[in-house]
Amino acid sequence: MEPEIRSYTVKNFLTAIKKKLEDTPTVWVHGVITQLTEKGNMVYMSIADFREGDVKPEATIALSCYAGRFADIRLKALACPTPFEIKEQLKVCFLLKADVYVPFGKLQGTILDIDPVYTLGELALTRSAILKRLALEGLLEKNKKLPLAAIPLRIGLVTGEKTAAYKDFTTKLDASPFRFKVSTAYARMQGNETEASVIAAIEKLLADPEIDVICIVRGGGSKTDLNYFDSEALCRAVANCPIPVFTGIGHEIDKSLLDEVAYLSCITPTDCAKRLVERVTESWTHTMDVAKSIADQTKNLLVESNRYLTASANQLQQVVSTRLQQERTKHTVIANTLQKDVQFIVKNENNRLQRNHEGLKQGSRKILDLAKSRFELLETRVKGADPQTALAKGYTLTLGADGKFVRNAAQLKPGDVLKTRFRDGAVESVVQ
Incomplete structure (x- = not known):
């Protein structure tokens, strides 16, 4: 005969489970806080397991804690050598007591304590992992290598x-x-x-x-x-x-x-x-040092330049004095030479002028005599070319009707009137 199966109400069923869970021991459970809410005298929380690289939780459990107990847990976390705040996304390890919330039939855990060593270790690991990633990417020194303004x-x-x-x-x-x-x-x-x-x-x-x-x-x-x-x-x-x-x-x-x-x-x-x-x-001190150095160097340079200019001036004065003396001597020699040359030239010119004067006197007479001879010769030629001279010698001149000389017979034809001039007169004739 099969045993009789009893029937329970939901409340009785859940209450029985709740009583059964009361006999289970407390255990340490670790996970990531995904939700944290404080309401009145209660704190509600959820922690979950995550697979690396996945944001979807593999398992989640709801937790609750009385506000007074949670305050003690929070003070315990803050009293650590490296204190931390209990907040979402923090990895924690809580001491839990299994429980069932009968009105909703919800399995939950009651928080009794926290293991801060676990969280500190996780925080240190997280911090160390971040530091390692930054170092591998060269980000720990990147900003340090930037040039800083001299006067920021x-x-x-x-x-x-x-x-x-x-x-x-x-x-x-x-x-x-x-x-x-x-x-x-x-x-x-x-x-x-x-x-x-x-x-x-x-x-x-x-x-x-x-x-x-x-x-x-x-x-x-x-x-x-x-x-x-x-x-x-x-x-x-x-x-x-x-x-x-x-x-x-x-x-x-x-x-x-x-x-x-x-x-x-x-x-x-x-x-x-x-x-x-x-x-x-x-930067200001360096600027002042540089300015002082420039001023000192400038002062030294001015002193050295002044010394150099003074020496140069003295040397130049000596050179100029020597050169002036040389030029005076040279000019004196030139002046004496020029005076002698001028006197010689003037004397030569006076002699030349005297010769020219004498030559002009003699030459003028000779020129006039030559001109007179030429004139007399020209006069003789002119007189020799004068028709009156030819007529005086017994020659005659025959002129045509147009008054032009007849030089050959071929110019004449019968009936032409001719005029013949003699030394003492003229006659007309007709060509036959």
Whole structure:
């Protein structure tokens, strides 16, 4: 005969399971916090397992904890040598007691305690993994290799609004003898918005091409607040920033991953401003040293040049005096020679003029006699060519009717009237 199968209500069934689970021992369970909500005197949470490289959880369990107990657990985490805040995306290991929430038939666990060693180990591993990736990509030194302005007076400041860090930083700059220009981009410097807020502030400052350096400063606080500056995305933004980035986050003992990738890591906001003042002071001192060196060299050069010019002037004076004396002597010789030459030339010219004068007297007479002889000869020729002379010798001249000389008979024809001139008169005749 088969045993009788009893029938239960849902509530009875779940209550029986709940009572059964009460006998199970507490166990340590680790996973990633995917949800955390605080409502009244209760804290609700979910943790899950994830396969590497997959964002979809393989298994998830809901957890609950009384607010008072969760406060103790939170204080335990904050009291660690490296304190941390219990928040979403954190890897944790809780001591759990299995339970069932009867109204919904939901399997859940009650949080009794936390193992901070597990979380610290996971945080260290995560931080170490990020640091290793940044190192392999050469991002730890990238920003450090950028050239820093010799006189970084134009500063981009990323900090919280109306914070002590802002006041400490700007007060230190204002106390210096230099005129710094600070452009501020306010950001959330703690909490889950830190990463996106700081990255946005950096991008805003980079829109100003005149900024020489960006400073990210935050005052001291709990170590959990400073964990936000271990963000890989924020580290990459600073490492790839095209201008040098200074950090002044927390206190002297604090060191975030952001400090590792920055151009310069300062211990406090005041120290960050101090480094900028020192940089400008060094440049100013160097400038003054260079100016003094130039002044000294110029002074020495002027003294040396003055000495050289004085020596040159004396040498030139001697050379000029010698040259003047030589020229005077030369001119005296030339003047004496010229005087003798002039006297010789004048004497020769006087002799030539006397010869010419005498020659002119004799020559004029000879010229006149020659001209007279030529004239008489010409006169004789003219008289010889005169028709009257020919007529006086017994010759005659025959003229035609046109008054022209008849030189041969071929010019005449019968009936032409001719006129014949004689020494003592003329007669007319007709050609037959």
